[in-house]
Amino acid sequence: MSKFKKKKKGLPAISTASLPDIVFMLLFFFMVSTTMRETDLLIKKPFLPTASEVKKLEQKSLVSTIYVGKSKDTRISGDKIQVNDKIIDVKDVPSFIFSERALRKEEEVKFMTTSIKADKEASVGTILDIKEQLRDINALKVSFSTTKGSDLKSNYK
Amino acid sequence: MARRENSEINAGSMADIAFLLLIFFLVTTTMDVDSGISRKLPEKAPQDNQDVIVKQKNVFDIVVNRNNQILIEGTDYVKVTDIKRLAMQFIDNGGGVGNSVDGKPGEPCDYCNGAKDPASSDHPSKAIISLQSDRGTTYGMYVTIQNEIEAAYNQLRNDLSNKLYGRSYDLLQSDYNDDPTESLKAKIDNLKDKYPQIISEPEPIK
Numbered sequence: 001m002s003k004f005k006k007k008k009k010g011l012p013a014i015s016t017a018s019l020p021d022i023v024f025m026l027l028f029f030f031m032v033s034t035t036m037r038e039t040d041l042l043i044k045k046p047f048l049p050t051a052s053e054v055k056k057l058e059q060k061s062l063v064s065t066i067y068v069g070k071s072k073d074t075r076i077s078g079d080k081i082q083v084n085d086k087i088i089d090v091k092d093v094p095s096f097i098f099s100e101r102a103l104r105k106e107e108e109v110k111f112m113t114t115s116i117k118a119d120k121e122a123s124v125g126t127i128l129d130i131k132e133q134l135r136d137i138n139a140l141k142v143s144f145s146t147t148k149g150s151d152l153k154s155n156y157k
Numbered sequence: 158m159a160r161r162e163n164s165e166i167n168a169g170s171m172a173d174i175a176f177l178l179l180i181f182f183l184v185t186t187t188m189d190v191d192s193g194i195s196r197k198l199p200e201k202a203p204q205d206n207q208d209v210i211v212k213q214k215n216v217f218d219i220v221v222n223r224n225n226q227i228l229i230e231g232t233d234y235v236k237v238t239d240i241k242r243l244a245m246q247f248i249d250n251g252g253g254v255g256n257s258v259d260g261k262p263g264e265p266c267d268y269c270n271g272a273k274d275p276a277s278s279d280h281p282s283k284a285i286i287s288l289q290s291d292r293g294t295t296y297g298m299y300v301t302i303q304n305e306i307e308a309a310y311n312q313l314r315n316d317l318s319n320k321l322y323g324r325s326y327d328l329l330q331s332d333y334n335d336d337p338t339e340s341l342k343a344k345i346d347n348l349k350d351k352y353p354q355i356i357s358e359p360e361p362i363k
Contacts, residue, residue, distance in 0.1 A: 125292030
C-alpha cells in the first residue's frame with residue numbers, strides 16, 4: 001500500500017488542459033461546415049411520402065425547394081405553397097424560380113432541380129399546377145421529395 | 158482536511174462541456190439527405206403541334222380517381238401493389254417491332270422476356286405509360302404509383318444488366334458515381350436506351 005501511494009505521488013497527471021481546445025476546434029469545424037439554412041416553415045411540416053426507388057439529389061446548391069402542405073391555422077383549408085420564407089400563390093412559382101436562377105451562374109441553370117416537398121395528404125391538383133408552371137418556364141428537372149423506405153402502405157389510407 | 162495548496166481551476170470538465178456541445182451540434186445538424194423520385198417534365202409543346210398518333214395497345218393506361226382507386230386499361234380495378242407487375246408485363250411484352258432507326262425498319266425486341274402478346278405493347282421503346290390522376294387524388298398515392306412505375310423500369314433494367322454485364326443496373330450506377338468512366342456510361346446509356354422511360358401524364362380529371 002505504501003508503495004502504491006508513493007508511486008502515485010511521483011507521477012504527475014497527464015495534462016488534459018488542451019483537450020477542450022481540441023474539442024472546441026472540432027465543434028467550430030462542425031458548426032461552420034454544416035451551415036444549414038433551414039427555412040422556417042410557415043405551413044405544417046409536410047409529412048413526406050415513402051418511396052423505395054429514390055435517387056439522392058446531388059449538388060445541393062442547385063436545388064430549389066418548394067414546400068406544399070396545410071396551413072398551420074386549422075380553419076384555413078386547402079394546400080399552401082411555401083418558398084423561402086413566405087407563402088405564395090401558384091402563379092408566383094415562376095418568379096421564385098427566376099429569382100433562384102438569378103443567384104446561380106448561367107451555365108449552372110440547366111442543372112438546377114426543383115425539389116417538391118409535399119405532404120402526402122396534399123392533393124395532386126396543386127402539384128400538377130406547380131408542374132405546369134415549371135414547364136412554362138422550362139424548369140424541367142423535378143424531384144418529388146420522399147423518405148426512403150419500403151412501407152408504401154403508409155402513403156395512402 | 159486542509160485546503161488544497163494548488164488552487165488551479167479544474168479544466169477537466171471543460172472537455173466534457175465541449176463534448177456535449179459537439180455532440181449536440183452533430184445530432185441536430187444531421188443534414189437530411191434530400192432524396193426523391195426524379196422526373197423530367199416534358200417541354201412545352203409548340204402552338205402548331207401536331208398530335209402524335211399512338212396505337213392504343215402501346216399505351217398502358219392508369220387512371221386514379223379521387224378516392225385513390227386505380228383503374229388500368231379502362232377495365233381492370235387493381236391495387237397499387239399490382240402496378241409494378243402489370244407494368245413490367247406490358248413494357249417487356251415485345252409483341253411487335255420497335256421504332257425504325259435511320260430509315261431501317263424496326264426490329265423485334267430480342268431481349269424481352271414477355272409473353273409476346275400481339276394485343277399488348279410492341280416494343281419497350283414504344284411502350285408508353287400514361288398516368289391520369291384526379292385533382293383530388295392524394296399526393297401520397299400519386300407518389301406511390303410513380304414509385305411503382307420507376308420500380309418496374311428499374312427491375313427490367315436490372316434483369317437485362319445482369320444478363321449482359323453480370324452486374325445489376327443499380328450497382329453500375331453506383332459504380333459510375335464513384336468512378337465515372339466512359340465504358341460504364343456506355344453500359345448505363347445502353348440499358349436506358351433498351352428500356353426508355355416514357356411516361357405521359359394527361360390533363361387531370363376535373
